[in-house]
Amino acid sequence: MNKAMQELLNWAVDQAKKTGAADCKITLSKRRFVEIRYREKKPDAIKEATTQNLNLEVFLNGKYASQSTPDLRKPALEAFIKEVVDNASVLDQDPFRSLPDPKYYAGQIRKDLELNDTNYDHYTPQDRHATARLIEEVSLERGGEKVISAEATCYDSYYEEYVKTSNGFLGSVETTFYQKGASITVQDEGDRRPNGGYWVNGHIREDLTDSREVGNLAALRALALLGSKKISTEVLPVIIENRSIGRVLNGFLQALTGQNLQQKRSFLADRKNQQVGSKAFTLVDDPHIIRGLGSRYYDGDGFASVRRDLVKEGQLLEFLVDWYYSRKLECEPTTSWPSNLILPPGNRSVGEIMKDLGRGILITDFIGGNSNATTGDFSVGIIGQLFDKGQIVHPVSEMNIADNHLKFWNKLVEAANDPWKYSSYQLPSLVFNDVVVAGI
Numbered sequence: 001m002n003k004a005m006q007e008l009l010n011w012a013v014d015q016a017k018k019t020g021a022a023d024c025k026i027t028l029s030k031r032r033f034v035e036i037r038y039r040e041k042k043p044d045a046i047k048e049a050t051t052q053n054l055n056l057e058v059f060l061n062g063k064y065a066s067q068s069t070p071d072l073r074k075p076a077l078e079a080f081i082k083e084v085v086d087n088a089s090v091l092d093q094d095p096f097r098s099l100p101d102p103k104y105y106a107g108q109i110r111k112d113l114e115l116n117d118t119n120y121d122h123y124t125p126q127d128r129h130a131t132a133r134l135i136e137e138v139s140l141e142r143g144g145e146k147v148i149s150a151e152a153t154c155y156d157s158y159y160e161e162y163v164k165t166s167n168g169f170l171g172s173v174e175t176t177f178y179q180k181g182a183s184i185t186v187q188d189e190g191d192r193r194p195n196g197g198y199w200v201n202g203h204i205r206e207d208l209t210d211s212r213e214v215g216n217l218a219a220l221r222a223l224a225l226l227g228s229k230k231i232s233t234e235v236l237p238v239i240i241e242n243r244s245i246g247r248v249l250n251g252f253l254q255a256l257t258g259q260n261l262q263q264k265r266s267f268l269a270d271r272k273n274q275q276v277g278s279k280a281f282t283l284v285d286d287p288h289i290i291r292g293l294g295s296r297y298y299d300g301d302g303f304a305s306v307r308r309d310l311v312k313e314g315q316l317l318e319f320l321v322d323w324y325y326s327r328k329l330e331c332e333p334t335t336s337w338p339s340n341l342i343l344p345p346g347n348r349s350v351g352e353i354m355k356d357l358g359r360g361i362l363i364t365d366f367i368g369g370n371s372n373a374t375t376g377d378f379s380v381g382i383i384g385q386l387f388d389k390g391q392i393v394h395p396v397s398e399m400n401i402a403d404n405h406l407k408f409w410n411k412l413v414e415a416a417n418d419p420w421k422y423s424s425y426q427l428p429s430l431v432f433n434d435v436v437v438a439g440i
Helices: 003-019 074-089 125-146 211-223 245-254 258-262 323-329 350-357 405-411
Strands: 023-039 042-060 063-069 147-165 170-186 195-202 234-240 283-285 308-312 359-371 377-388 391-404 412-415 430-438
Touching: 003 023, 003 042, 003 074, 003 147, 023 125, 042 074, 063 074, 125 147, 125 170, 125 211, 147 211, 170 211, 195 211, 234 350, 245 359, 245 377, 245 405, 258 323, 350 359, 391 405, 405 412, 405 430
Parallel strands: 234 359
Antiparallel strands: 023 042, 023 147, 042 063, 147 170, 170 195, 234 430, 283 308, 359 377, 377 391, 391 430, 412 430
């Protein structure tokens, strides 16, 4: 841990205690980011910023306050800390507000999760411009005369965090993050202008797809939307592409949270250890994947991160309950949200699966939508490709899927062999049978 940061953490915790806090938590963070966007073959936007922040959480006999400041000078922090403690003292009591039991801090994994690219300082402005410029150049070239506009973006950041509580937690992390991709708008029939794109993310720059391939795929995904049409309402098998399945899964995960459980807004509240999906439905929360975008040593409460089986072969095993809601629910805490979410991949490619499904829809994106955590009902607009016996028939859009999570996840029959590695949701494309797709 940075010595200057360590000293400031120790001083701030001591100062908060001296000022009247019964307990406190200090989070010190610094972030630097650079973003370059190319449009019409020239830089359209260049952003760069460095920020620092100290967040203080004060616990005062059941009273709680949390505030942040970017001013890390000690005279300014003295006044800031006093203000936060004074604010806490006049708030209503909440007997469930406290720092976690220190026993949950124990057991942080010691191995290097490789979240920090040691070559980050060698990533030059010239490199960034070359990346964005090449992605736009290739996407325009591949898209041809159908392209109305192409916007390529290159983004990177460096983040460091230091956390200390007055009851024994100490944690720190350094991470780098890279993103690159393009958004392409193409001219379709009439006034239709579909938009598609392709983006990749990662902690380590060398893990990202080659920039030329990113531009190529961005253009291909946009061109694939040309000529899309609505079909009649039909019951069909659907394949939801790996990078999009999280949009539907989030509605299921929201029903697992301590907040929704405690507030009686979860359709899963009474279903622990019961079947909530098919045998193909398994969800693992794995925080220790090397270079994983959701990998972590500790969570927001300071709990040492651990691997958890949330759902196994359709059976619900765990909820997502942080320290605060565990006290309200009088249960053991787990964690507030998954880290890296894994659904075990299958053995076949999407192309191989399509050949066996007959007529169906490959869903490549969603538009809008909503999910009700209380009932499990959800509805989403879909974009994708109608296929028959493995062959693409035509793109589809302006269609909708409406279902209930307790029914929908029982329709899951197979996972493809293509987990999406550029997200904390490392999920493969998933196959669902007998889905009502609403159209004409």
